[in-house]
Amino acid sequence: MGDMKLQYTSPAAGWQQGLPIGNGRLGAVIQGGADKEIWSLTEATYWSGRAEEPQSATGGKAALAEMRERFFAGDYETGERLARATLEPPKGNFGTHLTLADLEILFDEGGGADGFSRELDLEKAIVSHAYSRNGSLCRREAFATHAADVLVTRLTMGETGGLSFRLALSGRTSLFSTGADASGYIRFRSQATEDIHSDGTCGVFASGIVHVAAKGGAIACEGNGLRIEGADEAIIYVAVSTDYGKTDSDWEAESVQAIELAAGQSYEALRAEHIADHGKLFARVSLDLGEGDNGQSALPTDERLRLLRSGEGDDPALYALFYQYGRYLTIAGSRENSPLPLNLQGLWNDGEANRMAWSCDYHLDVNTEMNYYPTEAANLAECQVPLTRFVAKLAEAGRSSARTFYGSEGWVAHVFTNAWGFSSPGWGLNWGMNVTGGLWIAMQLKEHYEFGLDRVFLKETAYPVLKEAALFFLDYMVVHPEHGWLVTGPSNSPENSFYPNGRTEGPEYALSMGATMDMMLVRDLFDFCADASATLAVDEELRARLKSAMEQLPPLQVGSNGQLREWLEDFGEAQPDHRHLSHLYGLYPGAQITPQGTPELSEAARTTLQRRMGREGLEDVEFTLAQFAASFARLGDGDNAHKQLTYLIGQLCFDNLLTYSKPGIAGAETPIFVADGNFGGTSAIGEMLLQSHAGAIELLPALPANWPSGKVEGLRARGNTIVNMRWEEGSLAEATIRPGASGTLVVCSGGRTATLEVETDRAYKLDGELQATMLRRM
Incomplete structure (x- = not known):
């Protein structure tokens, strides 16, 4: 399979250089070096906030009709004012995913460390450190076992009784208590609270244990932590449980049971079980893109990134490593039994997005979708199961929003959601009114079926969920009085804005009727549901309604600049260098635009890409570069796709190869880890090698x-x-x-x-x- 390792010869100075591990529920980013390690601990369900019913000032079809009348008349100012009055609910206790705690291991060894190295082995899913001190070899390795549901690390020294260290645990939230006992246990309890995205009083409770099993030496309490003296080796286990989705107190015993079961096995057995469990997924795909001419694949990963940034040499193996890293992160963050799918930061959390207005949640205007774009083609179908379950629950919650805001049947969700299925519009017109956000994420059910052809999944999950989405849009859409087309609205092209009525300056607006992204998604939805109903031999009358409605949907159109129109009308682009490319959904990941089937639209899509790329103020965001790369791959332009990937990997990755959003993007003050770049880049590489969306395997x-x-x-x-x-x-x-x-x-x-x-x-x-x-x- 090749050398599938991230390798370094210097300590990880912070989170941006740390190495991630995860078992689909528990995660850690391991930082530090010879003298200490810091584990940034996360748990998938550790969310602030709570479930709340959607609220609307008036809502319903009457309010919709009034604002639509204004939009159809070109009075966008009044239309948006009416939308603010009825479609901007209070934020409430939406919440955010939070970092759980920091585990600190401080070593008492004296003398310098020679030959330091650390690595993440993607094939084994093990992080290891090695160095020599005073002639003795010191080794540490860590992994997150899905099979045993714990985090594990073993610390060894090259001399008897040479291992001494202190162990401490500090919380990241104000409600965090911990205590230690000399039998080698640190117990903690906490609540996920914060006061930016909720009122500071509500959130998931967590209970956990850190257990040290030492061979030789002595264990003593030191404050709320432990001190280990003169051991030959030590194994540390970490287990966490939460009350998310639980109705009784039995959840607190889960971490105790996990520790007992894990510690009851030998380390070798636990390690072998973990490697086998991870390998049954990871080993399905191998990729060799060659080594290039300069042998750079043997260099430390951070040095390879430096060379890529400076344009020195050729390192195709780095792209293969990046591809497999995306698969590794998928396995580490989203297993078949994971309680929640990957969020904005996957399973991990650098703490930065929590401080932002946009929070560490489930963004439904590309980010969460992109997390799962590579999953099926990368032969990790099981890893998408948590998302399919989550979408089914979101559909249940979204029925209330459909009734409350639009007076419609079926279900709807908007720009983002949380651990409890938040489905209301957001509190901002240019992003919050994305009426097809829930549909966008639900289309992953379509992908899961098309790749796997699981008829049971189609019958029990995909069709019921998407059928209700179709019922919503059949009820919600309206006939355009001028064109006679069936359109959505008011809605937006996510986060972008336009100049109406032929203007190129002046007031800009976000809401309109029948935005291109909406209509692409609705067409795919209706087409899938019509085909699925025929496959399952059900709902003949609905099938006829869907086919009739599809005939009324507006076509995709080319604008005056040769670009694919982003809105129904040929509006002026108020932000022509905007980071979002939502209206290219039909090119990627959809299939309404293909070079062979729709050459004119394909050229319009290419023009759109070139116009965005050619802007001096282009917001070079991780998901945008991944979208560029995959879109060029769909157009058969491998060299341009490679160019975008080079920028993504070289300019928008930390030293640990995790992608990030630059300061200044959507209000970010610092570089913030955002997982979609990793997954989107992996998907783009897959699209360059294999495509199967247009009725053939290419x-x-x-x-x-x-x-x-x-x-x-x-x-x-x-x-x-x-x-x-x-x-x-x-x-x-x-x-x-x-x-x-x-x-x-x-x-x-x-x-x-x-x-x-x-x-x-x-x-x-x-x-x-x-x-x-x-x-x-x-």
Whole structure:
């Protein structure tokens, strides 16, 4: 699989250099070096805030009709004033995900540390430190075991009785209490409270244990922590439980039970179980993009990043590492039984987003969606299950918002949500009125079905949730009096604004009718639900309504500058260098725009990308660069996709390869870790190698010149089809395809097309000309 490690020869000076571990619920970012380690601990459900019913001043269809009349008449000023009066609820106790605590390990060793190294092994999901001190080898390794549901680290010294350290735990919230006993336990209890996104009194309660099992030496209390003296080695276990979703007090015993079960195994058994559990997912895909000409893959990761930033040398293996890092973070942050999906910062939390107006929540105007864009194609379908469960619960909560704000049936959610399914509009017109935010995240159910073809999932989850979304939009949309099209509104193109009525300056507005993003999503929704109802042989009358409604939806349009229109009308762009590219959803991740099927719209999408990229004030945000890269991949432009990835990895990654949002973006005061860049970049690399959204499997659709030779195994196409391939001098050399369903399979590469009749229990080998050989039954 290659050298899948993040490697460093200097200590992690802070969070931005720390290395992340996670088991889908518990996480840590491990910082420090020879003299100390600091673990920034997180737990997926450790949220401030609480569940609250949606509130609207008046709402309903009458209020909608009045403001729509103003928008249709071009009176955007009055329309927005009316929208503020009825569609901006009080913030209430929305809350935010919070960092749980900091675990500090202080070592008492004397003398200098020689040959220091630290690394994160992506294949084993283990962080390790090694160095020599006074001639003795010191080793530490840590992991987050999903199988045992604890964090574990083992500390060893090269001499008997040479290990001495202090252990302390400090909370990140005001309600945090801790106590230690000499049998090697630190127990703590806390509540997730803060006063920016809630009133400071409400939030999830947590209870946890840090346990030290030492071989040799002595353990004593030191304040609220522990002191270990003269041990040969020590193993530290961390377990946490919370009352999220619990109705009794049994939750407090969960961490005790986890510690007892983990400590009851040998360290070797616990470690082997963890590696096997992680490996069954991670090992599904291997990627080799070559080593380049300068041997840079042997250098420390931070040095490789420095060279990439300065444009020195060629390091294709760094892109393969970045791709696999995204898969690692997916496995670490979102397992099949995770209680919540990945949030704005995945499973981890640097504490910075908590201080922001936008908080560490579930942004539904690209960020949370992008977290899961690579999951299916990267052969990690199980990791999307927490999101599918979450969306189903969001749909339940969203019924109240549909009734309260719009007087409509079905369900709706807007720009963001929290751990309790918040579904109301946000408190800002240019972002909060995103009426298709809930639909956008719900389209991941469509993706999950299309990749896996799980009919039970379609019947029990995807179709029921999306059917109710369709019922909402059928009830909510209105006929445009001028065009006769069925449109949404009032709504926005997330976070952007426009000049109406042919103006290029003056007052700018956010709300209009039938924004392009809305109409793309609604078309995909109606099309999927109509097909699903036929597949399941249900709801014939609804199917007819959906097909009729699709005929009334507005077409995608090209603007006066050759760009894809972002709004129904050809408005002037008030922020032509804006970070969001929502109206390109139909290009990526959707499939309404393809170079072969809609060449004119594809060129309009390309023009949109070039116009944004060409602006001096372009907001180069992590998710924007990932969107650029994936969009160019969909256009078959591998070199431009590679250029965007180079900027993302080289300019918008910390030393630990986690992506970040720059200061000044949406009010950020400091660089803030945002996980979507990691996942979006991983998805973009996958799109450059394999696409399957346009009715065919396309091999190497956007291979850049920088990756002339390589191989990949285990990529997943729609239809649950697994693809291995190797390429040389920029062209396909061979591929092996294992179809997930019998029937006709179309494969494309390099301008060639092959049509195969396939069976599910066979594999098919293709040469560079796409000549196929059927292999033995699997």
